[in-house]
Structures are given as C-alpha cells and as structure tokens.
Amino acid sequence: MRFTRVAAVATAAALTFTLTACAGEDAGSDGDTGGAAKSFAAGSTMERLNKAQSVKVGTKFDQPGFGLKGLSGKPEGFDVEVSKIIVKELGIPADKIEFVETTSKVREDAIVNNNVDFIVATYTINDKRKERVAFAGPYYEAGQNILVKADDTTITGPDSFKAGDKKVCSVTGSTPAENIKTYVKDVAAQVVLFDTYDKCISALDGGQVNAVTTDNVILLGYIAKNEGKYKLAGDNFTKEPYGIGVKIDDKDFRTFINDTLEKAYADGSWKKAWDDTAGKFGAELGAAPAVNRY
Amino acid sequence: MSSVLYDIPGPRQRRLTLILSIAATILVLAGAYYLIYLPLDEKGQFSMELWGPLIDPSNENFVLVWERIWVGIKNTLIAAVLAIVASLIIGTLLAVLRLQLKDLAGRRYADLSAPAAYLLRGLGTGLAVLTRFCVEVFRGLPVVITIFFVARGFPEFGITLETLWYLVIGLTIYNGVVIAEILRSGMEGLPFGQREAAVAIGLSPFQTTTLILLPQSFRIMLPALISQLVVVLKDTSLGFIISYEETLNIGKQIIGVLSNPIQVYFVIAVLFILVNYSLSKLAQYVQRRLARGRKTAGTAAQVPPAALAAQADGSAAAV
Amino acid sequence: MNVLIDKFDVFAGGFWLTLQICVLAAIGALILGAVVAVLRISPVPPLRAVGTAYVTVFRNMPLTVVMFFAAFALPALGSNADFLRIPGLDVVFTRLGTDLPYFRFALIALTLYTAAFVCEALRSGINAVPPGQAEAARSLGLTFGQNLRYVVLPQSWKASIVPLGSVIIAMIKNSALIGFFGVVGDLSQSADQLTSAEGYAFIPVAIGISIGYLIMTVPLGALLDRIERRQAVAAR
Numbered sequence: 001m002r003f004t005r006v007a008a009v010a011t012a013a014a015l016t017f018t019l020t021a022c023a024g025e026d027a028g029s030d031g032d033t034g035g036a037a038k039s040f041a042a043g044s045t046m047e048r049l050n051k052a053q054s055v056k057v058g059t060k061f062d063q064p065g066f067g068l069k070g071l072s073g074k075p076e077g078f079d080v081e082v083s084k085i086i087v088k089e090l091g092i093p094a095d096k097i098e099f100v101e102t103t104s105k106v107r108e109d110a111i112v113n114n115n116v117d118f119i120v121a122t123y124t125i126n127d128k129r130k131e132r133v134a135f136a137g138p139y140y141e142a143g144q145n146i147l148v149k150a151d152d153t154t155i156t157g158p159d160s161f162k163a164g165d166k167k168v169c170s171v172t173g174s175t176p177a178e179n180i181k182t183y184v185k186d187v188a189a190q191v192v193l194f195d196t197y198d199k200c201i202s203a204l205d206g207g208q209v210n211a212v213t214t215d216n217v218i219l220l221g222y223i224a225k226n227e228g229k230y231k232l233a234g235d236n237f238t239k240e241p242y243g244i245g246v247k248i249d250d251k252d253f254r255t256f257i258n259d260t261l262e263k264a265y266a267d268g269s270w271k272k273a274w275d276d277t278a279g280k281f282g283a284e285l286g287a288a289p290a291v292n293r294y
Numbered sequence: 295m296s297s298v299l300y301d302i303p304g305p306r307q308r309r310l311t312l313i314l315s316i317a318a319t320i321l322v323l324a325g326a327y328y329l330i331y332l333p334l335d336e337k338g339q340f341s342m343e344l345w346g347p348l349i350d351p352s353n354e355n356f357v358l359v360w361e362r363i364w365v366g367i368k369n370t371l372i373a374a375v376l377a378i379v380a381s382l383i384i385g386t387l388l389a390v391l392r393l394q395l396k397d398l399a400g401r402r403y404a405d406l407s408a409p410a411a412y413l414l415r416g417l418g419t420g421l422a423v424l425t426r427f428c429v430e431v432f433r434g435l436p437v438v439i440t441i442f443f444v445a446r447g448f449p450e451f452g453i454t455l456e457t458l459w460y461l462v463i464g465l466t467i468y469n470g471v472v473i474a475e476i477l478r479s480g481m482e483g484l485p486f487g488q489r490e491a492a493v494a495i496g497l498s499p500f501q502t503t504t505l506i507l508l509p510q511s512f513r514i515m516l517p518a519l520i521s522q523l524v525v526v527l528k529d530t531s532l533g534f535i536i537s538y539e540e541t542l543n544i545g546k547q548i549i550g551v552l553s554n555p556i557q558v559y560f561v562i563a564v565l566f567i568l569v570n571y572s573l574s575k576l577a578q579y580v581q582r583r584l585a586r587g588r589k590t591a592g593t594a595a596q597v598p599p600a601a602l603a604a605q606a607d608g609s610a611a612a613v
Numbered sequence: 614m615n616v617l618i619d620k621f622d623v624f625a626g627g628f629w630l631t632l633q634i635c636v637l638a639a640i641g642a643l644i645l646g647a648v649v650a651v652l653r654i655s656p657v658p659p660l661r662a663v664g665t666a667y668v669t670v671f672r673n674m675p676l677t678v679v680m681f682f683a684a685f686a687l688p689a690l691g692s693n694a695d696f697l698r699i700p701g702l703d704v705v706f707t708r709l710g711t712d713l714p715y716f717r718f719a720l721i722a723l724t725l726y727t728a729a730f731v732c733e734a735l736r737s738g739i740n741a742v743p744p745g746q747a748e749a750a751r752s753l754g755l756t757f758g759q760n761l762r763y764v765v766l767p768q769s770w771k772a773s774i775v776p777l778g779s780v781i782i783a784m785i786k787n788s789a790l791i792g793f794f795g796v797v798g799d800l801s802q803s804a805d806q807l808t809s810a811e812g813y814a815f816i817p818v819a820i821g822i823s824i825g826y827l828i829m830t831v832p833l834g835a836l837l838d839r840i841e842r843r844q845a846v847a848a849r
C-alpha cells in the first residue's frame with residue numbers, strides 16, 4: 001500500500017504540476033463546493049492529500065456511536081462522520097478514505113510516525129498530548145462518568161472508590177484510566193485495565209468489577225444497547241474536549257480543519273452527523289464548542 | 295510404549311476395566327453437565343440470539359459474520375505463510391552462519407602474518423559472540439514483546455510499514471532464531487564421520503555444511519520444524535495487540551456488535567484446533583515416513599539423540 | 614535512560630509479579646501435566662481419551678483464546694476462582710488473595726495451557742525408557758502403578774528434564790500475555806503503561822523490560838544446555 005500511494009502521489013504531482021504551480025497564495029480559500037478541482041497552498045498538507053486523492057484517517061474500531069467497525073467491515077459513528085466532513089472539504093470522495101484503527105495507546109505514535117494523516121478517535125485534548133501532537137477543534141465536549149448496574153446505589157461518584165472496596169474497569173492508555181487512579185486507594189486491587197470497553201462490560205456483568213469508567217458518551221452507548229441494565233452514577237466529573245489530532249507543526253492543516261468545523265457547525269452537517277450516530281443514544285449534543293486556534 | 299506398561303488384561307481385569315470405563319465416562323459427563331452446561335444455560339449462553347449469527351444460515355447476520363471471519367482467516371494465513379517462509383530462510387542462513395563462524399573461530403591462519411591473523415581471528419570470534427548474543431536475546435524474549443518492540447521501535451527509526459509487516463517481522467525474528475537453533479542442533483547431532491568424510495573428499499567447510507550437514511539436519515528435524523509452524527500459526531493471533539485484522543481481532547469486532555463473546559471465541563477456538571490438529575497429524579505422518587525411509591536405507595544410526603528430539607518438541611511449547 | 618532509574622520500582626514490581634505468576638503456574642502445570650500424562654498412558658480407555666482430548670485441545674489453541682476463556686467464560690460459569698485463595702499462600706503471593714480475580718484467571722489459563730506441553734514432555738521422557746525395562750518389571754509381576762512408580766518414572770525423569778525446562782521457559786515468555794487480560798502491573802503491562810500512558814521514551818523502556826525477561830529465561834536456558842550436554846556425554 002505504501003508503495004502504491006507514493007507512486008500515486010508522484011504521478012499526480014507530475015501531472016498537475018504545471019496546473020498548480022501558478023495557483024499562488026490565494027488558494028485554499030473555502031466556500032466552493034467539493035471535487036478534485038479544489039486548490040490549496042503549494043506545499044501544504046491539504047494540497048498533498050488533494051493531489052494524492054487518498055487519505056488515511058485514524059479512528060476507533062470498538063466505540064459504539066463514535067467509531068465501531070460493524071459486520072459490514074466499515075467503521076461507523078460520529079468520529080467517522082466528522083472525518084468524512086473534513087475529507088469532503090479536502091476535495092476527496094468519501095470512498096477514498098482508508099480508516100486505520102488507532103487504539104487509545106497508539107494515537108500519538110500514529111501521528112508522529114506518519115501512519116495516519118489525522119485522527120478523529122474520541123481524542124481528548126490535553127497538555128501532555130500537545131507536547132507530541134497538535135489538536136484542531138474541539139468538535140465535541142464529553143466528560144468522564146461512571147457506569148454501574150441499574151440497581152447499584154452504593155456508587156455515587158468517583159469518591160466512592162476511596163474506601164477501597166469498589167473495583168473499576170477502564171482501558172489501557174486512556175485518560176479516564178489515568179484519572180480514576182487518583183481516586184482509588186489501591187490500584188492493584190481496584191483497577192482493571194483491558195484493551196477494549198467490551199471486556200470491561202463483560203467484567204461488570206460477571207461481577208468482577210463494580211463499575212466501568214470512561215467518557216459519558218461512550219457509556220451512554222452501552223446503556224442504550226442494553227435497555228434498563230445499566231445507569232450512570234452521578235454527574236460528569238471531568239471535561240473531555242474531543243479534538244482532531246494532526247502533526248504538531250502543521251498549523252495550516254489545523255487552521256483548515258478548524259475552518260471546516262466552523263462551517264459544519266453553521267450549515268448543520270455537524271448536527272446531522274451527530275443525530276445519525278451517537279445522538280441516537282440520547283446524549284445531549286449541546287452548543288457547538290468554540291474551536292481553539294492556539 | 296503405554297502397552298508395555300501393563301499385561302494384556304485377563305477376563306477379570308477386562309471386567310474391571312469395563313466397570314471403571316463406564317464409571318469414568320459417567321463421571322466426566324456428569325461433571326460437564328453440572329459444572330459447565332447448567333451454569334451456562336442458566337445465564338442464557340445457549341440462546342439462539344447469541345449462537346444464531348454463527349450457526350444459523352437463515353439468520354440475517356450469518357453471511358456478514360462469516361464474511362468477516364473469512365477475511366480474518368485469510369489475513370491469519372497470509373501473515374502465517376509470510377512469517378513461515380521468512381523464518382525458514384532466516385533460520386537456515388543463521389544456522390549456516392553460526393556453524394561457519396564456529397569453524398572460523400577455531401582457525402589459526404598460520405599462513406598469514408601475525409597481525410592479520412589476530413585481526414581475522416578477532417573478527418571471527420567477535421561475529422560468533424555477536425550472533426550468539428542475538429540468538430540468546432531473541433530466544434529469551436516473549437514473542438509478544440518482540441512484536442510490540444518491532445511495531446513501536448521501527449517507527450522510531452523512521453520506518454513505517456503496514457501492521458502486517460510488523461507482525462511478520464516480529465514473528466520472523468523469534469521463529470527464525472528458534473528454527474536456526476533446531477537446524478544447528480540437528481547438524482551438530484550428526485555423526486562426526488559425516489563431516490570427516492566430506493573433508494576427506496575435499497569439500498570446503500561451507501560446502502560441507504550446505505551439501506552434507508544441512509540436508510540431513512532438515513530431514514531429521516522435519517517433525518520439529520512442522521510443529522514450529524503450528525507455533526507460528528498460533529502466534530499470528532498476537533496480531534491483535536498491534537491492531538492487525540487477523541481472525542481473533544475480527545472476532546473482537548464481531549463481539550463489539552453482537553455481544554456474544556463466548557460463542558465467537560468458541561468458534562474461533564474450534565477453527566484453530568482443526569487447522570493445527572491437521573498440521574500436527576501431518577508432522578506425525580512425515581515422522582513415520584521418515585522412520586520407514588531410514589529403516590530401508592539401513593542407517594539407523596541417524597536417529598536423533600532423545601534429548602535433541604525432545605528439545606525440538608519442547609520448543610513447540612512457545613505460544 | 615532516566616526512566617530506568619526514575620521508574621526502577623515499576624520495573625522491579627513488574628518483574629516480581631511476573632516471577633510470582635510464573636512460579637505458581639509452573640507448579641500448577643507440572644502437577645496437572647503429570648496427572649494428564651498418567652491419564653494418557655492409563656489402561657482405562659475413557660481416561661486415555663480424556664487425556665488425549667485435553668492435550669489436543671490445549672496444544673492447538675492459541676494461548677490468547679485460553680486466556681480469554683479463563684477471564685470471561687469462568688465468570689459466566691459463576692466462578693471467581695476463589696479456590697485459589699489458598700490460606701498461607703496468598704500471604705506470599707498477595708495477588709492470589711485480592712478481590713480482583715484476574716491474577717487467578719491468568720494463573721488458571723497459563724496452568725491449563727502449559728500442562729498440555731508438560732504432559733507431552735513427560736511422555737517423551739517415558740518413551741525414551743527402553744521398553745525392555747517395563748517388560749522386565751511386568752515379568753516380575755509389578756502392577757501398572759508399581760511399574761510406573763518404581764521402574765519407568767525414575768528413569769524417564771532424566772530424559773524429561775530438558776524438554777520440561779524448555780516448556781517452562783516458553784511459559785515464562787507466554788506470561789507476557791497476562792497484561793492484556795486484566796492483570797495490572799506485570800512486566801509487559803508496565804512497558805505498555807510507561808510508553809503509552811505516561812509517555813516515556815520507548816527504547817529505554819524496551820531495554821528495561823527485555824532485561825527483566827532475559828534475567829528469567831537466559832540462565833534457565835544455559836542451565837538446560839549444560840544438562841543436555843552432560844547427558845549427551847554420558848550417553849556416549
């Protein structure tokens with residue numbers, strides 16, 4: 001794949017070089033509608049992707065409502081739809097997207113090592129990650145919460161873990177896992193980490209753990225899937241703004257994505273993407289979060 | 295062997311065996327029923343809702359599920375075949391190299407001037423130590439860790455590849471070293487006369503290794519090599535840790551949609567057992583064929599020492 | 614390289630946990646493997662069938678799948694593996710006694726899986742005993758049990774020790790999987806945690822983790838090589 005893509009870039013570049021060489025600085029303005037005819041500033045990521053007519057997007061494959069690879073073999077969810085909005089703005093048809101699974105723990109590496117062009121994967125913006133990657137957005141604001149069985153009244157919030165008798169499950173390398181560790185008394189006896197949330201839910205069903213913690217929207221997905229079986233314990237106790245991860249020095253691409261997001265807020269495609277996917281779980285979309293152009 | 299441990303049973307013993315057999319069967323069946331079937335049934339694990347997509351062709355998801363599993367099987371086989379071929383090539387090269395280096399380390403270079411001779415000897419010894427070190431390290435590391443290191447480490451040096459190649463490279467590093475050791479111990483286990491005869495007819499050390507020792511070692515160690523192939527096939531399942539879409543990872547995705555983990559894993563386990571069992575049977579068949587071949591050729595001395603064959607057997611215990 | 618010093622306690626803790634589960638699983642696998650080996654050579658056909666089926670199933674299944682069944686099917690059977698909370702033992706091996714059962718589940722999976730290979734190693738040892746020995750014992754009137762206990766097993770032990778050692782080394786390496794099935798803080802899970810969640814540089818962590826495993830596997834391997842060479846000399 002790598003080779004064919006390089007070849008494709010080379011061919012495309014050779015063919016279109018004369019056409020775009022004089023496109024100049026004014027290119028890259030948004031507004032005009034899709035198609036390969038779009039032109040971007042020479043040397044920018046947008047131009048490179050547009051010419052290659054293919055793009056690699058990192059997303060989750062196991063997150064209901066955001067990025068879940070179903071039986072069709074194609075990932076579906078809010079993150080996937082948001083990435084499609086961006087890719088469309090790049091002038092690339094949606095069927096040219098190659099989705100790459102980026103689990104929580106490999107996201108920074110995937111960007112730094114050029115495995116993907118950008119990442120939309122319930123990716124919380126935080127300062128530590130900003131040391132290695134840059135974020136466009138946020139395009140959604142979630143918050144960490146706790147999922148318990150519907151009849152459980154003993155867990156009311158993260159403080160319930162301080163006593164040391166309640167056990168909680170989350171996913172290796174994720175922000176929620178790190179957050180909850182500050183609340184528990186003994187990590188080795190109270191925290192279980194798996195590679196997917198499905199396994200956490202199985203553990204909750206089996207009674208090995210008392211709660212599953214991660215962002216509220218992910219938990220709402222499980223509540224919607226198993227009606228009346230689970231509930232959230234209390235309110236969100238963190239703010240998790242989801243951003244779109246790009247290379248740390250690629251300010252132009254970041255600005256482009258931010259512009260695209262603002263456009264999607266305005267024309268309703270952002271809301272439609274939500275309503276078609278995670279919105280079905282009954283989570284609130286809220287007002288469009290202001291993008292942070294740092 | 296088992297038959298020589300006890301006499302052919304007489305009428306009383308046969309009766310006792312029969313009674314014991316029936317008792318044991320009943321015990322096993324009852325245990326399975328009360329400890330496995332009942333608790334599972336109680337939790338509704340036998341409901342068609344969970345099994346349907348896997349076994350009922352009229353289920354709406356049946357075709358989709360098996361199409362996905364087929365994708366996984368194909369990916370598993372691709373990774374396994376690539377890793378097996380690469381491991382065999384690397385393993386053979388490494389085995390020959392190590393044997394050559396061992397020969398070199400013993401040479402005195404009497405015909406060269408002293409500094410050149412020392413340099414060459416130092417170089418030979420250094421290389422021998424280096425290969426030995428690599429073999430010991432990669433044989434001693436868990437293959438999961440090797441795969442993980444390859445997937446995380448290669449990009450640090452600016453090499454980015456498809457996940458398939460990380461998996462293949464990781465498996466090859468580990469299994470190449472193991473196969474090299476199998477072949478090497480096969481060559482070193484050969485009667486010393488083989489080598490003496492080769493030298494006597496004027497073959498160079500390299501020719502001796504490649505023309506005389508290696509072919510025989512391959513033959514003797516073929517069963518061990520085939521069981522190593524089973525190991526490679528099983529090890530491809532570790533692809534899930536680097537998001538390679540092999541059978542187990544696809545299973546994980548299916549579970550994400552259908553929430554039937556026990557059922558999906560059961561089917562995958564059966565698939566693996568079927569394929570690997572046939573491979574093991576193949577290994578046994580080859581072993582029998584070889585044994586017969588040896589007998590007719592009248593070279594019974596070539597039977598590998600028990601410890602050697604056993605070591606090869608033990609190496610199959612890696613994941 | 615700082616991470617090796619700063620986080621030395623993490624590496625040491627990971628090593629200790631991996632060592633614990635390896636010791637326990639080795640003991641369990643040796644016992645269970647011996648039982649299965651006896652089943653496989655016993656005169657009662659259904660017991661033989663059980664032994665053979667056990668080995669066939671566990672030898673041909675990836676450990677990942679065995680781990681999965683231990684961690685998720687056992688709870689479905691209503692078991693938290695509490696029978697492993699052996700009084701006294703759980704003082705030394707603290708994870709045995711915690712309310713989180715994943716250490717116990719991982720232990721069960723490693724034991725079940727490794728036992729199949731232990732059984733085969735023992736059997737290969739038994740097969741290495743010349744049949745004349747067992748025949749001679751039988752002609753003296755020894756029963757199956759006496760034959761095994763006094764004649765065959767003492768001799769097979771020698772031939773078994775090297776393959777058994779290889780099996781145990783393989784098991785130590787296989788234990789790297791437990792971090793993916795709910796056990797927090799073993800060597801491989803620590804590597805994952807340090808590089809992904811805490812953002813330490815990859816190469817020093819890789820070196821530290823490698824040393825942790827090599828400390829366990831390489832000396833054992835060297836010991837086996839020695840034994841093997843001595844046996845080979847003795848046989849000549």
